[in-house]
Amino acid sequence: MFLSNNYILAALLTSATAFSPFRPFITQQSRLWSSSSTGAGEYDYDMVVIGGGSGGVRASRIASGHGAKVVLLEGQLKHGAPNYSAIGGTCVNVGCVPKKLMVFAGRYPGEIAEAAGYGWEGATEGTFNWKKFIEYKDTEITRLNNVYKDFVLEKAGVEVLEGFGKLNGQNAVDVTLSSGETKTLTAKNILIAVGGWPFKPDIPGIEHTITSNEIFYLEEQPKRMVVVGGGFIACEFASIMDGLGTDVTLMYRGDMFLRGFDMDMREHLKEEMERNTDIDIQFNTNPTEIVKNADGSLTVVTNNGKVDCDAVLYATGRGGKIDQLNLESTAVETKGSFIPVDEYSKTNVDNIYAVGDVTDRIALTPVALMEGHCLADTLFGGMDRKSDHKLVASTVFTNPEIGTVGYTEEEAAEKFKDIAVYKSKFRAMKHSFPKSETYSLFKIIVDSKTDKVVGVHVATDGAGEMIQGVGIAVKMGATKKDFDVTIGIHPTSAEELVTMRSPSYHYKDGVKVED
Numbered sequence: 001m002f003l004s005n006n007y008i009l010a011a012l013l014t015s016a017t018a019f020s021p022f023r024p025f026i027t028q029q030s031r032l033w034s035s036s037s038t039g040a041g042e043y044d045y046d047m048v049v050i051g052g053g054s055g056g057v058r059a060s061r062i063a064s065g066h067g068a069k070v071v072l073l074e075g076q077l078k079h080g081a082p083n084y085s086a087i088g089g090t091c092v093n094v095g096c097v098p099k100k101l102m103v104f105a106g107r108y109p110g111e112i113a114e115a116a117g118y119g120w121e122g123a124t125e126g127t128f129n130w131k132k133f134i135e136y137k138d139t140e141i142t143r144l145n146n147v148y149k150d151f152v153l154e155k156a157g158v159e160v161l162e163g164f165g166k167l168n169g170q171n172a173v174d175v176t177l178s179s180g181e182t183k184t185l186t187a188k189n190i191l192i193a194v195g196g197w198p199f200k201p202d203i204p205g206i207e208h209t210i211t212s213n214e215i216f217y218l219e220e221q222p223k224r225m226v227v228v229g230g231g232f233i234a235c236e237f238a239s240i241m242d243g244l245g246t247d248v249t250l251m252y253r254g255d256m257f258l259r260g261f262d263m264d265m266r267e268h269l270k271e272e273m274e275r276n277t278d279i280d281i282q283f284n285t286n287p288t289e290i291v292k293n294a295d296g297s298l299t300v301v302t303n304n305g306k307v308d309c310d311a312v313l314y315a316t317g318r319g320g321k322i323d324q325l326n327l328e329s330t331a332v333e334t335k336g337s338f339i340p341v342d343e344y345s346k347t348n349v350d351n352i353y354a355v356g357d358v359t360d361r362i363a364l365t366p367v368a369l370m371e372g373h374c375l376a377d378t379l380f381g382g383m384d385r386k387s388d389h390k391l392v393a394s395t396v397f398t399n400p401e402i403g404t405v406g407y408t409e410e411e412a413a414e415k416f417k418d419i420a421v422y423k424s425k426f427r428a429m430k431h432s433f434p435k436s437e438t439y440s441l442f443k444i445i446v447d448s449k450t451d452k453v454v455g456v457h458v459a460t461d462g463a464g465e466m467i468q469g470v471g472i473a474v475k476m477g478a479t480k481k482d483f484d485v486t487i488g489i490h491p492t493s494a495e496e497l498v499t500m501r502s503p504s505y506h507y508k509d510g511v512k513v514e515d
Contacts, residue, residue: 117434
């Protein structure tokens with residue numbers, strides 16, 4: 001049972017971080033077809049995979065299961081500096097997994113704060129022990145590193161090498177192993193799955209800042225932290241550190257965070273943060289310099305003033321890790337630091353593929369898993385599987401969580417023209433009973449012409465767990481009538497999704513019409 005559980009866990013987890021819109025790249029070359037047989041033949045391998053994150057691990061395992069001879073290259077097999085993203089990718093090492101553990105830890109004070117409202121007397125938060133948490137976290141990530149190497153990959157027949165690979169033409173990869181030894185591997189197919197790396201702007205003192213890599217390895221919990229950025233990573237870490245007791249300032253150069261998410265959800269999160277956290281939110285604020293003081297503290301100089309702190313975390317986007325791949329030895333095209341691919345994850349070179357964050361499609365772990373799986377099935381499984389990036393559900397692990405699938409109101413109005421918008425804002429039972437001023441927001445967007453639900457957005461406790469099930473319905477093309485005839489589960493917040501009967505307003509020809 002132990003092996004089975006670990007196998008399943010590792011198969012589901014892996015890399016990805018920053019969310020980016022899907023920008024498809026369609027090649028003019030002939031369509032990709034599955035190999036009728038495997039066997040490396042004139043090459044050492046059927047496929048060399050560079051990168052052991054979500055997409056790379058999944059593609060390797062599935063390809064090997066189809067009979068392909070596969071080797072996977074990963075720079076380090078254990079988490080930590082200097083590369084941070086070891087076997088298992090960003091998600092396992094410095095992304096989804098340790099972040100979610102921090103999310104859990106940071107929510108206990110809020111739970112305890114409501115205890116008195118339920119009759120529990122004398123409940124207090126206690127003291128958070130950062131060192132113990134990091135110790136426990138490190139033990140868990142080490143366990144997962146071992147699961148990936150020993151059970152997920154090697155038991156599937158994938159050869160794993162600890163080392164860095166760079167291309168040497170269209171069918172060869174030069175490898176520098178951790179031992180210092182170098183070798184050249186030849187392959188019929190090459191898969192690039194190297195993931196991404198945090199971006200930091202070039203301003204004075206930027207060397208004093210950290211990113212979502214280093215925060216998981218700080219020896220001491222910062223008493224005061226500035227988080228710079230407006231994406232979901234920045235918002236999540238602001239919420240996490242606030243929950244753990246750090247004084248947090250969130251700076252964003254724009255006038256509202258979470259660009260690309262539904263505007264109602266963005267505004268609702270802002271209101272909840274202002275009402276129920278101690279986070280100092282500073283919009284239209286851009287740091288121009290980071291000053292390190294004599295006592296080791298930092299001063300963030302901005303266009304609006306100065307903020308003193310103990311740590312500055314930059315979450316201002318991510319780029320693809322292509323600088324060490326020697327892509328110039330091939331004809332592989334790039335766009336900035338990313339590698340464009342078609343819907344089969346093929347680059348402009350017929351036998352070179354790329355999946356995951358390095359392709360700048362949707363940088364989420366389950367998406368990279370899907371891309372890798374589709375590629376392996378197509379190349380070695382006798383199938384014709386395109387990657388499907390439509391209606392991908394996702395969650396922002398702030399307080400409250402935001403769960404989303406489908407189109408935002410703004411996108412739906414532009415695409416479908418005639419839509420109905422259903423909204424409900426309320427205090428969940430859990431919070432209304434102890435008289436907490438914590439609110440949930442539910443929203444359904446319907447294409448008026450077809451009655452199809454084209455977008456669902458929720459901001460509430462457990463939104464991620466909730467939206468996963470809703471995502472299935474939306475992906476299947478459920479209509480508003482299908483939602484309406486579904487019996488709700490009472491008493492739950494989720495039943496609101498099947499009890500909203502009257503639209504809050506409509507759009508006609510793309511123009512909002514109040515009812």
